[in-house]
Amino acid sequence: MTNVTADLVGLDNLVANTAYLKAQQIDRTELRKQRLTLTLPRPKKTSALRTAVGRKYEPLCEQQPIGRKLFQQFLLTSNPTYRAAYEFLEELNAWSFAEDETKEKAKQGILTKFCQPESKSFLSYLTGSDAETCRCLSSTNFDEENLEQIGEATREFLKGKPFLEYLSSPFFYRFLQWKEYEAQKITDRYFYEFRTLGKGGFGEVCAVQVKHTGQMYACKKLDKRKLKKKGGERLALLEKHILEKVNSLFIVNLAYAYDSKTHLCLVMDLMTGGDLKFHIYHLGERGLRMERVVYYTAQITTGILHLHAMDIVYRDMKPENVLLDGKGQCRLSDLGLAVELPQGKMICQKAGTSGYMAPEILKQEHYRTSVDWWALGCSIYEMVAGRLPFKDFREKVQSDEVTRRTLEDECKFTHKNFDAPTKDIVGRFLKKRVGIRLGCRNDDPRNHVFFKNISLHRLEAGLVEPPWVPKPNVVYTKDTAEFRDSSEVKDIQLNAKDEKFFKEFSTGAVSIQWQKEIIDTGVFDELNVPKLDGRDCETSWKSRMSFSETLFHTYIPSFSPSPDCMLICWTIIFKSRDAKSVHVKSNHSRMDENKKKSMLTTASLCFVLRSV
Numbered sequence: 001m002t003n004v005t006a007d008l009v010g011l012d013n014l015v016a017n018t019a020y021l022k023a024q025q026i027d028r029t030e031l032r033k034q035r036l037t038l039t040l041p042r043p044k045k046t047s048a049l050r051t052a053v054g055r056k057y058e059p060l061c062e063q064q065p066i067g068r069k070l071f072q073q074f075l076l077t078s079n080p081t082y083r084a085a086y087e088f089l090e091e092l093n094a095w096s097f098a099e100d101e102t103k104e105k106a107k108q109g110i111l112t113k114f115c116q117p118e119s120k121s122f123l124s125y126l127t128g129s130d131a132e133t134c135r136c137l138s139s140t141n142f143d144e145e146n147l148e149q150i151g152e153a154t155r156e157f158l159k160g161k162p163f164l165e166y167l168s169s170p171f172f173y174r175f176l177q178w179k180e181y182e183a184q185k186i187t188d189r190y191f192y193e194f195r196t197l198g199k200g201g202f203g204e205v206c207a208v209q210v211k212h213t214g215q216m217y218a219c220k221k222l223d224k225r226k227l228k229k230k231g232g233e234r235l236a237l238l239e240k241h242i243l244e245k246v247n248s249l250f251i252v253n254l255a256y257a258y259d260s261k262t263h264l265c266l267v268m269d270l271m272t273g274g275d276l277k278f279h280i281y282h283l284g285e286r287g288l289r290m291e292r293v294v295y296y297t298a299q300i301t302t303g304i305l306h307l308h309a310m311d312i313v314y315r316d317m318k319p320e321n322v323l324l325d326g327k328g329q330c331r332l333s334d335l336g337l338a339v340e341l342p343q344g345k346m347i348c349q350k351a352g353t354s355g356y357m358a359p360e361i362l363k364q365e366h367y368r369t370s371v372d373w374w375a376l377g378c379s380i381y382e383m384v385a386g387r388l389p390f391k392d393f394r395e396k397v398q399s400d401e402v403t404r405r406t407l408e409d410e411c412k413f414t415h416k417n418f419d420a421p422t423k424d425i426v427g428r429f430l431k432k433r434v435g436i437r438l439g440c441r442n443d444d445p446r447n448h449v450f451f452k453n454i455s456l457h458r459l460e461a462g463l464v465e466p467p468w469v470p471k472p473n474v475v476y477t478k479d480t481a482e483f484r485d486s487s488e489v490k491d492i493q494l495n496a497k498d499e500k501f502f503k504e505f506s507t508g509a510v511s512i513q514w515q516k517e518i519i520d521t522g523v524f525d526e527l528n529v530p531k532l533d534g535r536d537c538e539t540s541w542k543s544r545m546s547f548s549e550t551l552f553h554t555y556i557p558s559f560s561p562s563p564d565c566m567l568i569c570w571t572i573i574f575k576s577r578d579a580k581s582v583h584v585k586s587n588h589s590r591m592d593e594n595k596k597k598s599m600l601t602t603a604s605l606c607f608v609l610r611s612v
């Protein structure tokens with residue numbers, strides 16, 4: 001390369017990096033202005049949607065983030081008992097994650113607020129032994145078992161009458177509006193595109209940003225023609241299907257799947273901190289500090305357990321596939337080799353990367369999830385020593401020889417950084433016999449002494465501080481020029497069958513991730529304001545009341561107008577045309593002075609709200 005060309009390449013990279021880093025510093029005020037014209041659609045297909053979303057409590061009120069928020073808003077505004085149930089679950093959750101003094105304070109708070117019959121938030125809906133446990137709860141028996149019992153009883157209570165009432169409330173109507181919005185068609189015009197972050201077998205991975213929320217993602221683009229040429233369609237669909245199913249803090253989650261003219265696109269969590277291989281070999285000394293090794297291994301193990309709980313075997317565990325996010329937490333990525341295990345059966349298929357493949361794969365025996373624990377053993381070894389247990393750093397060796405060593409040799413711990421717990425855990429993961437390997441006998445490897453300094457409960461909730469945080473102004477990947485790919489596939493024609501497959505792949509937004517994005521970027525709060533359009537609201541008397549309540553709760557939580565005022569308020573908002581008519585109405589009505597005053601206050605507020 002001449003100097004001039006090299007300079008230009010360097011300049012290209014600099015520009016690409018600057019644009020990419022700048023995009024991550026989102027100007028929320030600017031975005032909010034651009035979103036002023038956005039409104040929630042009316043659920044035209046209401047009946048279809050109502051059936052599609054089902055009427056089950058868990059998916060509607062617990063799993064879907066927007067569903068959860070709206071159900072919470074419903075509970076908070078409905079009646080004091082529902083409110084108490086909701087607040088109890090919230091405070092119970094806070095207590096379970098708190099530590100030291102904060103935990104003690106949370107405990108005392110729960111005891112006085114919810115367990116004293118004279119308190120207005122007393123859990124009066126509990127019956128039988130649950131009520132007894134609640135009444136007898138004190139500082140001495142305040143333990144997980146008792147709280148679990150009351151928590152479970154509270155959830156059961158919420159699944160009953162409160163849930164049924166929610167389904168016919170305006171809050172659920174609002175949920176259907178969000179579902180309608182979620183079902184929009186996704187195309188490449190939905191995103192801005194930034195620099196390439198990596199290269200895969202069928203195309204590149206680049207950074208993208210959702211135009212109207214500012215959310216950054218990584219987009220894995222699979223070239224349609226290349227896929228067809230190499231027969232990769234089935235695998236791509238399988239990867240998408242598995243990614244769509246997982247929802248874990250420790251696995252890269254899928255947010256959108258769509259197609260452009262030339263590519264199938266998987267839009268996933270953006271991991272800006274680089275992969276662990278890059279950290280082991282390219283930053284300073286080879287290998288990682290032990291604190292980092294333990295932290296990453298705990299997160300990786302939690303991710304693997306999540307996959308195994310769904311009968312999915314990962315099959316490509318290696319540091320290169322573990323990516324760090326901007327905070328320094330890690331996630332498993334590239335589920336291209338993952339498979340769903342047939343129930344109760346084993347599989348026998350050679351898959352994985354040389355150096356990380358378990359003896360049972362190399363011997364072409366049947367296996368289930370054991371292979372991931374072997375590969376994790378190799379990965380911990382590599383994080384500590386900067387080499388693999390059966391292959392040295394940069395050693396030029398045939399894969400047959402790596403296979404021989406894996407099957408015959410014992411793992412040696414010569415590197416100075418191996419302490420006793422690390423040797424022990426690696427040794428247990430690298431047992432050649434599956435029957436005695438760590439993780440393979442329904443045991444949880446996280447109980448090993450290697451993890452003694454990590455609170456797994458807090459780790460699972462993403463609350464343990466990472467030992468290392470990426471610098472916000474550094475791009476932890478190779479220069480863009482290194483990913484340049486000029487190979488084009490011209491000899492492949494796409495036909496109707498291919499189009500059918502592309503359609504099957506392009507399912508748009510993935511519910512949970514999309515809803516998280518809407519909440520995290522503030523769009524939920526902006527658009528969830530009740531729009532003052534009476535036709536949007538169901539017309540039963542009760543719905544009108546509750547809709548007005550929502551309105552007030554949203555804008556002026558401290559103000560609670562009387563039921564009379566609510567109904568008048570509804571009429572004013574939806575029926576009358578202007579301020580004059582309200583005043584005429586109020587002047588002509590035969591109300592006592594207090595009522596009139598209250599109505600006028602309400603009416604004035606409504607007009608203020610109408611103009612918001």
Ligand SMILES: Nc1ncnc2c1ncn2[C@@H]1O[C@H](COP(=O)(O)OP(=O)(O)OP(=O)(O)O)[C@@H](O)[C@H]1O
Pocket residue numbers: 197198199200201202203205218220252268269270271272275320323333334335336477
């Ligand atoms: N979510 C992400 N955030 C940031 N970078 C990513 C992300 N996913 C992938 N990359 C980068 O893109 C590269 C290729 O991605 P990936 O490994 O998923 O593709 P692939 O086609 O499965 O590759 P391979 O053929 O190596 O298996 C990764 O090595 C990583 O550097």
